[in-house]
Amino acid sequence: MGAMPSAGNAASPAYSASVEPYAFVPRVFAAQQALPKAIQAEQRLIEAIAAQEGGLSRRHKDRLFWTVASVWGHDCRRVTGPDTSCDETRNDSALVAFAQKLARYALLVSKHDVEALKRAGFDDREILEAVQTIALGQMLCTLANALCPDDERQPASEMASAPFSLAANVEYTETPGPYLQTKAVTGYPIYPLFRQQFGFVPNIFVDQMLRPDVVEAEAEVLQQILIGEDRLSRIQKENILLAISAANANTYFVAVHGQILTVLGVPAEDSDQVVQGEYPPIMPAADVALLKEIRKLALPAAASPGKFDSGELQAQGLTQLQIVEAATMAALTNFLNTLQFGLGAVPDFPPHRIFTPKDLHRSAAPSRLTVHESQSEDADTPYVARVQNGDTDAFEELVRRHSRRVFSTLAGILGGVDDARDATQEVFLKVFEHIGNFQGRSKFSTWLISIAINTGTDLLRQRKPYEPLDEIADDEGFRPKQIQSWTENPEQLLAASERNDLVREAVLRLPPKYRVAVLLRDINQLSTEEAAAALGVSIPALKARLLRGRLMLRESLAPHFIRTENRSFNAQLR
């Protein structure tokens, strides 16, 4: 899209100064000139987050803005002044490291990152302000990407330009939120507005009540950009929020706004399709084109295909103003998603879908599904029904969809690639033969995996007749022996191929009972409920097997990853 026409001094110089590293801000506001209420709300948000002095210093905020802009490769300038030159204090380093991770690898941020900031001397209010500042930076950079694409860019930082990989120098540990102390405030004047608009006060705002003035500014932004109807309808905007949150792998906003869309009358199946990047057949072509294109404005970690191009949308009949409004909505979504990733806000509704880092870099990998989803719509049902009605060709799609998962299950049980490939074919032939008996009591994939497990186990029994899958009595009394600290980033010690070999050997050494639990949960990414159903065991039994398998794997891998300087230290269990 070409740069939008200038609106003169749409931006107040005072607000621009608050986000000084971002030279593009006045041009962003100029491009949004047809949305004066949105500009006003954005300016109020900038005022609350960037201009108000309270906890975090202005110097720190400038560094955060600069860090975010470098991740995006944006036109930014390092702010100079008496406090900023060559001031690499410990606090600054911790803050910059946090900003890089939240801006670049938002999904990987955990409570441990927040605790690292606390250890560096930042209190809860300052950390909250850091998260809000980084989120604001993400929002402004999104707007610049969409509305000022012709601006000169600086090369993105090394971290930003690196392909997304969990092997990068970033930690990922799933930790429960919220990460900061929340201030229980009841009857706060802004709460009725949330209740009126959403029917509840979302946790994402409750978790920010150490800065109620910022929450008020956020409410205003929501009111003007999301709720107020302009060129796009509320449902179109909610769909943008849903599509980008899914691209960002944000479990919270997919759960909450999927629910809000249901309340607005959109069938849950339609929203699920938007989350998957597949669109309901009744959705107008222009809306589908809009959602496909707008996903390209997701956060830097998302595997967004290509650069946002408004020309594609104009070709579908969308007006320039609709496109600007959609880009503004995308920017707001990135703001909200970043807040959630940084604060660890817990979903207000049970999520249909829980995203993991694999959703960002391996589109073929399914995310962990919760019980609710596994019991609801099964995307395979139409194909299964067609096969059951004699349409052999429909089976081809089922083979294509599930061959990876069946193969990895069998490779994990049998070991050899050739054996697993042959067995994969056998499994699909069996499934085709017996598909008439499948009554849909479980998901098709669960039934399929249970057949794969049985087939693999039968083949294993032919080799090792005395090693049954489910009869290892030694459940009690397993005590870890390797109790030495591991190095901080164990992945970096070995090349990917060496790690793969190591994991493969360690998994194959596990007794089958524990091996299959690890394969289903940690390698195939099934939910606990799906894995238990595929194995035909109770959830507590599956959990016990999984934990035991993980602990045994830890024992096998430990000698490769123990900190060398600590080899002499060995903590004792009590």
Next chain:
Amino acid sequence: MLSCVEFLAEFGDYLDGAAGPELRAKLEAHLNECKACQVIVDSTRKTIRIVTDSDSFTLPADTVEPIVTDVMGRIRQKKL
């Protein structure tokens, strides 16, 4: 206060972020006092991360279509 054995029997849900508040509080109280269990939790999390991110059992991308072709070929042959 939990013993280490009790902790190790209970911390599976904690690893998955699925422990309820009461269990989490009990586990964290033990963790605050026990270096050995801190080491085990940290290294088990790293184990899960390494295993989850590995491609040890991944079907090579160029193998999917040959499998589809073979399976469908055998099914169609049987039907004829």
